[in-house]
Amino acid sequence: MSRPRPLVPRGNSADSVRVVGEFGVISRVVARAGTAAAAEVGPGDDAAVLRTPDGRVVATTDVLVEGRHFRRDWSSAEDIGHKAAAANLADVAAMGGVATALLVGLACPADTPTSWLEGVAAGLAAECAPLGAAVVGGDTVAAAPDSEAVVLSVTALGDLAGRAPVLRSGARPGDVVALAGRLGWSACGLAALRRGFKSPAAAVGAHRRPHPPYAAGPAAAAAGATAMCDVSDGLLADVGHLALASGAVFDLDRAALVRACLEPPGPLQQVAAALGADPMAWVLTGGEDHALVAAFPAGTALPDGWVEVGAVRDADENGAVLVSGEPAAAAVRAVGAEAPGHVHFG
Numbered sequence: 001m002s003r004p005r006p007l008v009p010r011g012n013s014a015d016s017v018r019v020v021g022e023f024g025v026i027s028r029v030v031a032r033a034g035t036a037a038a039a040e041v042g043p044g045d046d047a048a049v050l051r052t053p054d055g056r057v058v059a060t061t062d063v064l065v066e067g068r069h070f071r072r073d074w075s076s077a078e079d080i081g082h083k084a085a086a087a088n089l090a091d092v093a094a095m096g097g098v099a100t101a102l103l104v105g106l107a108c109p110a111d112t113p114t115s116w117l118e119g120v121a122a123g124l125a126a127e128c129a130p131l132g133a134a135v136v137g138g139d140t141v142a143a144a145p146d147s148e149a150v151v152l153s154v155t156a157l158g159d160l161a162g163r164a165p166v167l168r169s170g171a172r173p174g175d176v177v178a179l180a181g182r183l184g185w186s187a188c189g190l191a192a193l194r195r196g197f198k199s200p201a202a203a204v205g206a207h208r209r210p211h212p213p214y215a216a217g218p219a220a221a222a223a224g225a226t227a228m229c230d231v232s233d234g235l236l237a238d239v240g241h242l243a244l245a246s247g248a249v250f251d252l253d254r255a256a257l258v259r260a261c262l263e264p265p266g267p268l269q270q271v272a273a274a275l276g277a278d279p280m281a282w283v284l285t286g287g288e289d290h291a292l293v294a295a296f297p298a299g300t301a302l303p304d305g306w307v308e309v310g311a312v313r314d315a316d317e318n319g320a321v322l323v324s325g326e327p328a329a330a331a332v333r334a335v336g337a338e339a340p341g342h343v344h345f346g
């Protein structure tokens with residue numbers, strides 16, 4: 001893998017973490033954290049204290065590693081904060097919860113400008129604010145010796161407001177499969193960035209700052225969704241998790257996916273034409289838009305933002321995920337993709 005070009009000034013700038021020190025960084029970052037509605041005690045003490053109206057806590061963590069999950073020459077500090085928050089807030093929504101707070105673990109090289117870390121903090125806060133959530137604590141440490149990579153580990157906590165959590169395992173044959181949010185936009189933006197383009201702005205922007213449909217998660221739970229997850233790795237890969245956990249086949253309807261994700265034509269077709277790619281590859285296998293995919297009992301009036309894109313069937317010999325009756329592996333090959341989703345240890 002080519003090493004991401006260090007983007008932020010390296011060395012001993014007056015603003016670097018080395019000069020400002022751990023507590024200087026913490027006070028500047030905490031000043032940008034915002035306020036969590038659920039926090040009785042926020043950042044600055046030995047631990048935060050949160051109110052849990054439901055009595056149960058939804059808890060999830062995702063780690064973002066520079067060069068693997070983001071590049072500082074492709075995304076601003078604010079973008080990276082938005083993205084790190086979104087990846088976690090979407091997992092809470094995918095359980096049917098509403099996020100209440102984030103905890104942030106940060107490892108960074110000593111020459112990282114404090115202003116860059118303040119930008120990350122501002123992005124985290126801005127992504128959380130509409131939900132009433134905020135960063136309530138964290139930890140700031142030096143990166144491994146000789147490592148130039150920033151690592152961000154974000155934990156999100158959330159509340160179910162009395163609803164049953166929606167697991168991956170509850171889908172039953174006869175359920176409808178539905179989608180909320182966008183698919184393929186982040187992968188399209190990533191493809192453009194990899195070729196050195198900074199446009200189209202809508203696709204590159206979607207890669208930098210995903211827009212998960214947070215409200216669709218609790219709405220699906222309230223409507224009786226039987227299984228749900230967010231699409232972080234790729235639709236076929238993540239629906240595979242639902243199928244496996246539920247012991248059922250998820251048969252996605254290609255025409256419905258085209259209608260939901262590729263009509264009217266826009267940036268996905270534009271970039272695909274320029275790169276000689278099939279935009280359906282991004283829809284089926286592209287990650288990081290954090291759309292939600294769920295199963296609902298047949299006849300459920302789908303909540304706002306949800307569209308039907310398939311059906312759950314009895315397990316059969318064709319495998320767990322089908323695209324209009326065709327095994328997912330064949331659909332992956334047909335669109336020229338390498339795998340049903342992101343390959344982590346490739």
Ligand SMILES: Nc1ncnc2c1ncn2[C@@H]1O[C@H](COP(=O)(O)OP(=O)(O)O)[C@@H](O)[C@H]1O
Binds near residue numbers: 061091232233
């Ligand atoms: N190192 C780990 N220790 C314990 N649980 C883990 C670890 N890594 C992943 N998991 C759990 O495995 C499940 C699948 O992880 P992942 O594919 O990362 O989910 P997601 O796409 O929702 O982030 C999650 O429940 C996650 O909490």
Ligand SMILES: Cc1ncc(C[n+]2csc(CCOP(=O)(O)OP(=O)(O)O)c2C)c(N)n1
Binds near residue numbers: 062063190233342344
């Ligand atoms: C520099 C860079 N290269 C590649 C990608 C693409 N990418 C990285 S991780 C990932 C999948 C999601 O990451 P993961 O850590 O699996 O999140 P989770 O499924 O745990 O939510 C994708 C599509 C990227 N975002 N940035």
Ligand SMILES: [Mg+2]
Binds near residue numbers: 062
């Ligand atoms: Mg994860």
